[in-house]
Structures are given as structure tokens and as C-alpha cells.
Amino acid sequence: MPQTPFTALTAAGVPLDSANVDTDQVIPARFLKYPRSDTSWTFLFHDLRLRPDGSENPDFILSNEPYKSKGRILVADRNFGCGSSRESAVYALQDWGFRAVIAPSFGDIFFNNSFKNGFLPIRLRTEVCNALRQDLHDAPGAEIAIDVEAQTVTGPDGVAHSFELDDFRKYCLTRGLDDIDFTLEQTRKIDAFERDNRPSWLGHNA
Amino acid sequence: MPQTQFEKIWDAHVIESRPDGQTLLYVDRHLLHEGSFHGFEYLDQRDMPVRRPGQSFAVADHYIPTTSRNLADTEDDVARSLITRLEANAAKHGVSHFGIDSESQGIVHVIGPEQGITLPGLLIVCGDSHTATHGALGAYAFGIGASEVTHVLATQTLWQMKPKAMRISVDGARPAGVTGKDVILAIIAQISAAGATGHAVEFAGSLIRDLSMEERMTVCNMTIEAGGRAGMIAPDEKTFAYIKGRRYAPDGEDWDKALAAWLALPSDEGAVFDAEVTLDGTAIRPMLTWGTSPEQAAALADTVPDPANAPNAEKAEEWRDALDYIGLTAGQHFRDVAVDKVFIGSCTNSRIEDLRAAAAVLKGRQVQVKQALVSPGSFLVKKQAEAEGLDRIFKEAGFEWRESGCSMCVGMNGDLAERGERVASTSNRNFRGRQGQGVRTHLVSPASAAAAAITGHFADPRDFA
Numbered sequence: 319m320p321q322t323p324f325t326a327l328t329a330a331g332v333p334l335d336s337a338n339v340d341t342d343q344v345i346p347a348r349f350l351k352y353p354r355s356d357t358s359w360t361f362l363f364h365d366l367r368l369r370p371d372g373s374e375n376p377d378f379i380l381s382n383e384p385y386k387s388k389g390r391i392l393v394a395d396r397n398f399g400c401g402s403s404r405e406s407a408v409y410a411l412q413d414w415g416f417r418a419v420i421a422p423s424f425g426d427i428f429f430n431n432s433f434k435n436g437f438l439p440i441r442l443r444t445e446v447c448n449a450l451r452q453d454l455h456d457a458p459g460a461e462i463a464i465d466v467e468a469q470t471v472t473g474p475d476g477v478a479h480s481f482e483l484d485d486f487r488k489y490c491l492t493r494g495l496d497d498i499d500f501t502l503e504q505t506r507k508i509d510a511f512e513r514d515n516r517p518s519w520l521g522h523n524a
Numbered sequence: 525m526p527q528t529q530f531e532k533i534w535d536a537h538v539i540e541s542r543p544d545g546q547t548l549l550y551v552d553r554h555l556l557h558e559g560s561f562h563g564f565e566y567l568d569q570r571d572m573p574v575r576r577p578g579q580s581f582a583v584a585d586h587y588i589p590t591t592s593r594n595l596a597d598t599e600d601d602v603a604r605s606l607i608t609r610l611e612a613n614a615a616k617h618g619v620s621h622f623g624i625d626s627e628s629q630g631i632v633h634v635i636g637p638e639q640g641i642t643l644p645g646l647l648i649v650c651g652d653s654h655t656a657t658h659g660a661l662g663a664y665a666f667g668i669g670a671s672e673v674t675h676v677l678a679t680q681t682l683w684q685m686k687p688k689a690m691r692i693s694v695d696g697a698r699p700a701g702v703t704g705k706d707v708i709l710a711i712i713a714q715i716s717a718a719g720a721t722g723h724a725v726e727f728a729g730s731l732i733r734d735l736s737m738e739e740r741m742t743v744c745n746m747t748i749e750a751g752g753r754a755g756m757i758a759p760d761e762k763t764f765a766y767i768k769g770r771r772y773a774p775d776g777e778d779w780d781k782a783l784a785a786w787l788a789l790p791s792d793e794g795a796v797f798d799a800e801v802t803l804d805g806t807a808i809r810p811m812l813t814w815g816t817s818p819e820q821a822a823a824l825a826d827t828v829p830d831p832a833n834a835p836n837a838e839k840a841e842e843w844r845d846a847l848d849y850i851g852l853t854a855g856q857h858f859r860d861v862a863v864d865k866v867f868i869g870s871c872t873n874s875r876i877e878d879l880r881a882a883a884a885v886l887k888g889r890q891v892q893v894k895q896a897l898v899s900p901g902s903f904l905v906k907k908q909a910e911a912e913g914l915d916r917i918f919k920e921a922g923f924e925w926r927e928s929g930c931s932m933c934v935g936m937n938g939d940l941a942e943r944g945e946r947v948a949s950t951s952n953r954n955f956r957g958r959q960g961q962g963v964r965t966h967l968v969s970p971a972s973a974a975a976a977a978i979t980g981h982f983a984d985p986r987d988f989a
């Protein structure tokens with residue numbers, strides 16, 4: 319879907335300390351059947367954020383202010399978003415208000431899904447992520463600055479760290495573009511591929 | 525230049541490569557389940573057709589009830605509407621659909637190979653992370669997200685960055701009682717839940733070649749639990765024998781042409797992988813997971829590990845957290861841990877050989893747990909099991925003999941355990957809450973699940989062979 323262009327953002331960070339936070343934690347499976355709506359944000363980290371009786375679990379970072387209302391950038395630990403391919407994990411983060419997540423590593427499918435929705439996953443070294451999370455614990459509400467064009471993340475300490483971002487994703491992200499439109503412009507190449515490159519034994523089933 | 529199997533398949537599907545590495549790949553076959561509603565909605569909003577409906581196959585598995593083949597038994601109206609929408613979307617766009625009452629119905633990753641949709645050398649995608657399963661036949665198959673599903677429906681292509689290639693070799697004679705499930709759990713325990721991130725994995729070595737086709741599917745299925753983008757195994761005589769005669773497989777002259785192409789697929793001698801991992805197959809024992817990540821796995825004959833012995837402080841903290849959730853204490857023998865429920869099913873372990881292995885343990889014995897449930901992976905698996913009389917063994921032992929579906933692998937169709945309950949499960953994810961809020965999941969092989977069912981605690985299946 320076409321997105322709001324994402325060029326830069328300065329906002330409060332939220333430190334999430336566990337490794338291997340899978341997409342079942344980001345949004346439990348029982349919520350996947352609902353279409354995206356005004357209330358989808360309530361699904362985010364549902365079973366971590368809320369106790370079985372529905373009350374807020376104060377031990378979970380996102381239940382606490384100022385993280386709860388001001389956090390727009392999540393800083394996580396290694397292998398964030400591993401597990402299920404559910405794109406709703408990205409929707410839930412966005413619908414809550416997050417626009418980016420920083421971690422040492424990500425689940426591959428989550429990483430891809432993020433870009434498709436104008437949501438930015440940023441890989442930074444483990445030590446940098448650890449230090450950022452520490453800063454955010456020490457000064458709740460502290461801000462992180464992301465510059466997509468320059469490909470940098472600047473922590474509360476003012477130190478800038480660069481991150482990798484391929485040109486295509488950057489192009490789509492900064493313009494809010496949908497890659498389906500882009501691909502449809504290549505239709506002639508796809509036609510040619512289908513004509514010349516498909517194995518004959520597949521019996522080209524149209 | 526010698527090439528890996530992965531590179532050969534990748535190269536054969538490149539339509540266009542951009543300087544930044546983004547590559548437009550052609551998709552041979554696309555599998556759809558109920559979660560595809562986002563994609564069809566997008567097409568409808570823009571009044572777009574499915575580019576190649578003949579290359580898409582739709583089946584309902586995640587939300588369907590396993591208590592009957594009646595949609596009235598679906599958990600609720602929202603879930604039911606997803607099942608009926610899949611059928612309506614498939615009909616509208618001319619996509620083959622295997623409905624709840626069809627003989628071709630089953631879990632998407634079980635029916636792909638079963639119907640001959642999955643073939644060596646093909647590029648196969650599905651909006652589901654366990655799509656790697658299909659790599660067992662020598663395909664390059666990977667899970668995609670909802671936006672990518674939409675992209676494939678609209679264009680029959682995908683933009684991808686080329687993953688790196690990893691080879692995991694397991695050599696040595698397979699110890700008695702060790703199954704494909706134990707092999708993959710041992711691999712993940714060694715390389716970690718992120719050990720294969722960013723890689724297309726090829727499983728190789730004498731022990732892998734020794735696995736049956738269905739066991740190879742189990743191994744490839746869980747590649748994603750090691751972070752891998754795809755898992756694959758070189759096609760061989762076993763693969764060809766498995767495929768021949770299946771519904772969507774080539775036949776006649778096409779079969780001969782296909783076979784010639786498939787024989788050229790395996791990685792060339794001297795092909796270079798970006799990463800190599802080796803495991804001593806002779807050291808693998810029947811396994812279980814003891815924590816909340818698939819990497820937290822150990823041999824059933826051992827004891828609960830002590831966080832004090834974790835490789836580093838960070839892991840120690842993770843282990844403590846996991847043990848806290850799962851309710852186990854360091855040093856406890858797994859055989860002393862009581863199990864509440866047993867689930868045999870899922871795209872990992874619900875095929876006919878899985879049911880045979882479980883039935884061999886159950887025969888003449890009685891279930892000692894609160895609930896034991898078996899959901900065959902497809903209609904045809906169920907039918908075959910019934911023809912062999914396996915259903916009677918399960919039922920006589922006290923198992924519920926259900927219909928096919930994702931069932932208790934994932935908490936979205938009504939088959940759930942309850943808070944605090946401990947489940948021995950043949951599925952692939954032991955994440956917190958995966959089988960219901962607060963449920964403690966332990967991943968095991970079908971034989972080990974059966975052993976837990978008849979003893980009421982974890983047990984080494986080799987004692988019941």
C-alpha cells in the first residue's frame with residue numbers, strides 16, 4: 319500500500335530488553351483474524367503488556383510512562399521479529415505509534431514486511447543497541463534521531479551511528495511508494511520471462 | 525564455476541537485477557491460506573486480476589475446525605468468514621481451491637508435496653513462515669508477508685535480496701530411535717534460533733540422505749526456527765519416487781524432461797557456501813525443547829540445564845526467564861516432568877509416517893494425560909491411516925482422532941491448552957502463548973509425544989519400541 323513518506327524522525331525511544339522477541343509476542347495469533355482497524359493498536363504485545371485479568375502489567379516497559387504515550391522508536395535485542403510471517407506484527411507496531419525498530423538482528427520475514435509498510439527496521443551493532451537501551455532506561459523519554467537520507471541514528475548521547483539501507487528500499491521509503499506499481503511497470507520483462515525462461519515440462523498452466 | 529543448488533534455482537528465476545542487489549524473481553507456484561484476505565482485498569480495491577491464477581493454490585487450514593468437517597463448528601463468525609472469503613476469492617479469481625470438504629484439503633505444507641504442487645527446482649512461496657518445508661523436494665521455497673502475497677498475486681514475481689548460502693552437514697550412521705525431528709532440534713540447539721538468519725540452508729550429509737522424504741520435510745520445515753530463509757535438500761531417487769504419479773506432477777514426456785533437469789540441480793562438487801556447519805549424526809539422541817525458544821533443546825534422557833552453565837551472562841538470563849515461564853527447575857530429570865496434554869499434528873509432524881511411529885508406541889497402551897489429540901496433516905493422510913487401522917490404535921489408547929488442520933499448533937482455531945498446562949507437542953514453535961496464553965509447550969517427535977501420552981511424563985521413546 320502507498321505509505322506516508324519517511325525521511326527523518328526524532329522521537330522518544332523504548333528499550334525492550336529480551337532477545338528472540340517473536341511475532342507471536344508482538345501480536346498473539348488469536349488477533350490475526352480481525353481486519354486492521356482503529357482498535358488494532360490494543361493487540362500490540364498484548365500478553366506481555368496485560369495481565370490475564372486485563373489489567374496493565376507494570377513490569378512490561380510499554381505499560382509505563384513516558385514510554386507508553388511518547389515512544390515512537392523501539393530499541394530491541396537480537397533476533398527481533400523472529401517466527402511467524404504475520405505482517406500484522408508490523409501493523410500492530412505502527413498502529414500503536416511506532417515508526418521504527420532498532421536491533422542487532424531481525425527475523426528475515428519481519429524485516430522484509432516492515433519496508434512494505436513504510437516501517438523502518440534498523441540494524442546496529444549489539445554494543446550500540448545495548449548502550450542505547452541503557453540510555454533509554456537511565457533517562458526515560460530520551461529521544462533518538464533517525465535520518466533516513468543520511469542513514470544515521472543519533473542516540474541521546476549525541477553520537478551518530480550509520481546503518482545500511484539499500485537504494486530501492488530507501489527510494490520507496492522516502493517517497494512513500496508502493497512496489498507493486500513499480501513492478502507493474504516491468505510487465506514487459508515479466509511477459510518475456512514467461513515466454514522464454516520457464517521449463518517446458520511445467521506445461522505452462524497459464 | 526561450481527554452483528550451489530540454491531544458486532542454480534535462484535539464477536533460473538531472475539527477471540531483473542538492480543545494482544543495489546534487489547532482484548525481481550519469478551514465482552512458479554504460490555500457496556494461499558486464509559491469511560491471504562489482505563492481498564485479495566488490495567486487488568479488489570484496485571480492480572486488479574491475479575496475474576497467473578493457474579499457478580496459485582488455495583486451502584483453508586489455520587482456522588478450520590478439527591472436530592468435524594462442518595463450518596458450523598468453526599470457533600466463531602470472524603474465523604468462519606475468513607474460510608468462506610478464501611473460497612469466494614479463489615472462485616472470483618480462478619484460483620484452484622481445496623475446500624474443507626475436499627479430498628485434497630490439508631495443512632498447506634502437507635498438501636503441496638502430497639499433490640505434486642511442490643517439485644524440485646521450483647520457486648515456491650506462501651504467506652507462511654514454514655514454507656521452507658517444500659525445500660525437502662529440492663525447491664527454493666520461502667515464507668512471505670501479506671504485502672508480498674499481494675505482490676505475487678498481482679505480478680507473479682517478488683523483489684528479493686539474495687540470501688547467503690549455508691550448508692549444514694550431518695554425517696554418520698543414524699542412532700536407533702532418532703527421527704528427523706530430533707535431528708532438526710539438535711541442529712537448532714547447536715546453531716541457535718538465529719544461527720541461519722539471512723541464509724538459504726542446504727541440508728547435506730549421509731544422515732540427511734538417509735532420512736525418508738517425510739523426515740526431510742520435518743527438517744526443512746523448521747529451518748525458519750533457526751532463522752533460515754529457506755531449507756533445501758538435493759533431490760535424489762527417493763525424491764523422484766515420491767513425486768511420480770502425483771496430481772500436479774509432470775508425466776509422460778514432461779516427466780523425462782523434468783527428471784533430466786532435476787538431476788542437474790544438486791550443488792556441484794566444489795561449490796562454495798558462505799557458511800558451513802557440521803554435526804556428528806551419531807551423537808544425536810531423542811530430543812525435546814525445555815524452554816521458550818526452539819534453540820532451548822536437550823536430549824530427553826538428560827536433565828533440565830542450569831543457567832549457571834549457560835555460555836554467557838546474557839544467555840543465563842534468557843534461560844532463567846524461560847525456565848520461569850515453563851515451570852522447570854535446573855537439574856530435574858525430564859523423565860520426572862509430568863505432562864498434561866499431548867498434541868500430534870502440524871505441518872512438522874502429521875504425515876503418515878509420523879502417525880505410524882506414534883501408533884507403534886501407543887499400541888495396546890493407555891493415555892495417562894488429561895487430553896491427547898491427533899490431527900492428521902491432510903484428508904489423504906487421515907484416509908491412509910484409517911486404511912491401516914491406525915485410527916483404532918489411537919482411539920483405543922484414548923486419543924481424540926480429529927480432522928486435518930493446523931489445530932493445536934497455533935491458538936487460532938479453538939484447539940487450545942489452558943494456562944499453566946504442559947503440552948508435549950509435535951509442532952514447531954514453543955513460543956510463549958503459542959498454544960494458548962500461559963501454556964507450556966515442549967517440542968518433541970511423534971514417538972516421544974506418544975511416549976509422554978502413555979506414561980504421563982516425558983519418556984525416551986526407545987523404551988517402548
Ligand code: SF4
Nearest residue numbers: 654870871930933934
Ligand atoms: S501447522 Fe502450525 S506452523 Fe504449520 S502452517 Fe499451520 S499454524 Fe503454521
